[in-house]
Amino acid sequence: MTDSDAQPLPATAIPPETGAVCVLGLGLIGGSLLRVLADTTSVFGWNRSMTTVDAARADGYDASADLPETLRRAAAIDAVIVFATPVTTLPALVAAVAEHAPRNLLTDVVSVKEAVTRIVAAGHPAARFVGGHPMAGTSHSGWAATDADLFRGAMWMVSTGDGTDPADWLRVAAIALAAGATVVPAADDAHDRAVAAISHLPHLMAAATAAVGAGESGLALRLAAGSFRDGTRVAGTAPALQRAMLEANDAALLNVLSEAIDRLTNIRDDLRDRGSVEILVDDGHRARLAYEAMSSRPPVPITGVTVGSPGWQQELRRQAHTGRVWVG
Amino acid sequence: MTDSDAQPLPATAIPPETGAVCVLGLGLIGGSLLRVLADTTSVFGWNRSMTTVDAARADGYDASADLPETLRRAAAIDAVIVFATPVTTLPALVAAVAEHAPRNLLTDVVSVKEAVTRIVAAGHPAARFVGGHPMAGTSHSGWAATDADLFRGAMWMVSTGDGTDPADWLRVAAIALAAGATVVPAADDAHDRAVAAISHLPHLMAAATAAVGAGESGLALRLAAGSFRDGTRVAGTAPALQRAMLEANDAALLNVLSEAIDRLTNIRDDLRDRGSVEILVDDGHRARLAYEAMSSRPPVPITGVTVGSPGWQQELRRQAHTGRVWVG
Numbered sequence: 183m184t185d186s187d188a189q190p191l192p193a194t195a196i197p198p199e200t201g202a203v204c205v206l207g208l209g210l211i212g213g214s215l216l217r218v219l220a221d222t223t224s225v226f227g228w229n230r231s232m233t234t235v236d237a238a239r240a241d242g243y244d245a246s247a248d249l250p251e252t253l254r255r256a257a258a259i260d261a262v263i264v265f266a267t268p269v270t271t272l273p274a275l276v277a278a279v280a281e282h283a284p285r286n287l288l289t290d291v292v293s294v295k296e297a298v299t300r301i302v303a304a305g306h307p308a309a310r311f312v313g314g315h316p317m318a319g320t321s322h323s324g325w326a327a328t329d330a331d332l333f334r335g336a337m338w339m340v341s342t343g344d345g346t347d348p349a350d351w352l353r354v355a356a357i358a359l360a361a362g363a364t365v366v367p368a369a370d371d372a373h374d375r376a377v378a379a380i381s382h383l384p385h386l387m388a389a390a391t392a393a394v395g396a397g398e399s400g401l402a403l404r405l406a407a408g409s410f411r412d413g414t415r416v417a418g419t420a421p422a423l424q425r426a427m428l429e430a431n432d433a434a435l436l437n438v439l440s441e442a443i444d445r446l447t448n449i450r451d452d453l454r455d456r457g458s459v460e461i462l463v464d465d466g467h468r469a470r471l472a473y474e475a476m477s478s479r480p481p482v483p484i485t486g487v488t489v490g491s492p493g494w495q496q497e498l499r500r501q502a503h504t505g506r507v508w509v510g
Numbered sequence: 511m512t513d514s515d516a517q518p519l520p521a522t523a524i525p526p527e528t529g530a531v532c533v534l535g536l537g538l539i540g541g542s543l544l545r546v547l548a549d550t551t552s553v554f555g556w557n558r559s560m561t562t563v564d565a566a567r568a569d570g571y572d573a574s575a576d577l578p579e580t581l582r583r584a585a586a587i588d589a590v591i592v593f594a595t596p597v598t599t600l601p602a603l604v605a606a607v608a609e610h611a612p613r614n615l616l617t618d619v620v621s622v623k624e625a626v627t628r629i630v631a632a633g634h635p636a637a638r639f640v641g642g643h644p645m646a647g648t649s650h651s652g653w654a655a656t657d658a659d660l661f662r663g664a665m666w667m668v669s670t671g672d673g674t675d676p677a678d679w680l681r682v683a684a685i686a687l688a689a690g691a692t693v694v695p696a697a698d699d700a701h702d703r704a705v706a707a708i709s710h711l712p713h714l715m716a717a718a719t720a721a722v723g724a725g726e727s728g729l730a731l732r733l734a735a736g737s738f739r740d741g742t743r744v745a746g747t748a749p750a751l752q753r754a755m756l757e758a759n760d761a762a763l764l765n766v767l768s769e770a771i772d773r774l775t776n777i778r779d780d781l782r783d784r785g786s787v788e789i790l791v792d793d794g795h796r797a798r799l800a801y802e803a804m805s806s807r808p809p810v811p812i813t814g815v816t817v818g819s820p821g822w823q824q825e826l827r828r829q830a831h832t833g834r835v836w837v838g
Contacts, residue, residue, distance in 0.1 A: 375730075
């Protein structure tokens with residue numbers, strides 16, 4: 183299929199309304215989701231801290247610090263429940279959902295998909311769960327950092343497994359679209375490998391670059407210019423947040439980290455033996471140009487797939503694997 | 511000495527005028543220097559390509575493609591000669607200077623100082639040479655990219671060896687100040703180790719990150735957000751420019767590259783054996799905060815040194831090693 187084959191989607195593929203939404207956790211991601219959905223959707227939130235709940239209420243949002251009551255309310259109106267708390271807090275939340283809202287559709291906005299899927303399956307085996315991951319964030323956190331525009335133009339991965347229910351998938355995708363994001367369908371393991379490469383590895387490379395630079399002298403940091411500033415920026419993220427993200431994706435991160443070490447070791451040998459950094463500099467330049475070419479053009483939409491038709495999940499994944507996106 | 515010891519510099523330390531300046535090479539760095547000095551100084555330039563010379567003349571600058579004539583003119587008026595061409599072209603230029611302007615003061619704006627010093631000493635053993643390195647640049651090149659504001663606020667390293675002549679040093683420092691930059695005194699080897707850590711290593715880390723990310727799939731590049739974008743930016747620089755810069759600093763680069771590989775290998779072992787990235791993330795975070803603290807404040811001036819007094823070179827280097835700068 184080439185790009186010129188693009189066809190209007192059949193009417194049955196038009197995404198449904200999101201329906202009511204219940205957001206668990208009102209930090210940067212969950213709080214921003216509460217803000218942006220409130221314009222078009224019946225949405226309410228829960229947060230453990232009454233301080234955060236008071237701040238959200240003061241800004242005019244529907245929020246509570248009572249988890250059982252919030253979940254019973256979600257059960258009564260069939261709201262989609264969105265997990266928006268750090269992965270370490272999920273087991274307790276999943277247990278509460280299994281008790282108070284066992285039949286609700288669940289999704290999440292937490293980084294790593296295989297770990298979250300395992301936690302949900304362990305605590306609530308009968309759950310209707312379709313994971314998600316918006317590629318958005320800042321180095322700030324908490325309700326004060328929330329922003330209704332946080333997801334505008336961002337990519338939002340929606341879990342697309344062979345057993346994913348089409349109606350559930352469309353409802354989760356509708357939340358991403360309502361937030362202003364673009365939907366990227368992917369299998370959990372493919373997503374986790376991808377973010378290991380394009381997000382978690384960059385954190386470790388930034389940390390190593392920063393640590394080597396700062397180990398030199400005040401002279402080195404004084405001479406530091408753009409390449410050091412940009413190359414170490416994400417090392418400034420709060421260590422606890424970085425660790426939670428990276429350590430939850432250990433298997434995929436180990437693979438890409440080993441590949442990076444191999445590439446650096448090979449070029450060290452070339453530099454020592456032949457005085458050359460040609461191979462890595464050329465590979466990196468080609469890779470950067472490929473990224474710039476992709477990110478400078480509007481994404482090509484996935485075409486020719488009706489969500490719910492036989493093999494729809496595989497076809498969405500196949501097209502997304504080439505960089506296409508689902509636009510509803 | 512503490513910051514509160516700052517004293518006005520004695521009158522003898524006020525930098526002299528730059529005198530006349532002759533710039534060899536009118537690419538991004540040399541051309542920008544011609545532009546900014548032309549407001550206050552008698553400055554003229556040479557470039558190998560007549561196209562570049564015509565472009566500079568069309569913009570109102572004094573330029574020539576005749577090297578012997580340009581150098582004889584520099585000799586006649588005792589202009590400081592500035593090497594502003596890639597390191598690979600320097601031997602031929604140095605030979606021409608030794609023939610046509612053997613007694614002129616020489617400086618350069620090329621990245622690596624030990625390599626340049628070796629080339630000058632080999633081709634012109636009697637040269638009066640005080641090297642320099644402005645920490646400024648863009649990913650563009652050539653006369654069309656030149657900008658009189660390129661050096662404004664940038665750090666400009668000026669070689670400060672035990673045998674450096676004070677009058678020559680002050681005249682080279684005056685060029686950096688006239689260009690709008692801030693002077694950082696350093697020994698050649700300390701400078702080369704510093705830029706290996708804060709400029710050359712970041713290029714290799716960016717290349718490895720880009721190559722690993724692009725090796726994944728279109729899905730990975732589609733999901734790439736800020737950490738990948740910023741962490742791979744300098745991999746987009748022209749490969750020939752990156753290679754010339756990095757390979758001329760091979761010894762220092764090998765050291766910091768090995769340290770980066772060690773840090774990444776140690777954290778891979780920790781991640782595999784204990785599921786932890788704590789050590790590297792914490793070290794990187796501390797290092798980034800140290801860099802942000804230094805770059806967010808105006809630099810502290812070097813104080814209490816009269817250029818030319820006994821041991822002035824060592825004292826300038828000692829204070830610069832802690833991050834201080836020379837402001838004239």
